[in-house]
Amino acid sequence: MMIKKGVVIGIIFLWILSGCKSKTRENTVLKLSLPQIVDVSEDLNYIFTDGFSFTDNLRIDKIGMKRIDEHQYKIFYFFSDTGCMEQIEVLNIAFRVYPKKPMEFNDKLYQKNKARTIAAKCVLNRMADNIVVASDIFALVPKTFNETKIYLYKPETGIVGRTMTILDLNFDF
Incomplete structure (x- = not known):
């Protein structure tokens, strides 16, 4: 037996x-x-490198910013290969900034809300050996932020998992 x-x-x-x-x-x-994109990892300013798990299966390793022009940027989110890539592809990622001086925003709505969200559909790409989601190029005038929140979400149902918070962020690079 x-x-x-x-x-x-x-x-x-x-x-x-x-x-x-x-x-x-x-x-x-x-x-x-996955579609291969140009490897700009050496040109990025990394604003987060400690890794963060939104859920048990969805983890981000680091976040890099590329300055395109004086007030234009592009965000690169480096995801861990957790085997749940198909779960990421149905989500969006939000980068919500709360500037130290909200009146620096060009748009009155952002000034009133004292925040702005830069959202991107999670379209997976490969940069070298990394799984990356890249935002579109966006303009942002304030460069110093009290707080930045990053979260995954479904437009129909809302936030998925935990929200990452970065304090005292500065885009003056």
């Missing part, structure tokens, strides 16, 4: 292991099938 239990446990263990290996292979194939 003990031998049969050991065999059953062994079979279940091997089955679980084989499932993980095939999932890893599927993820590698999916990752390699």
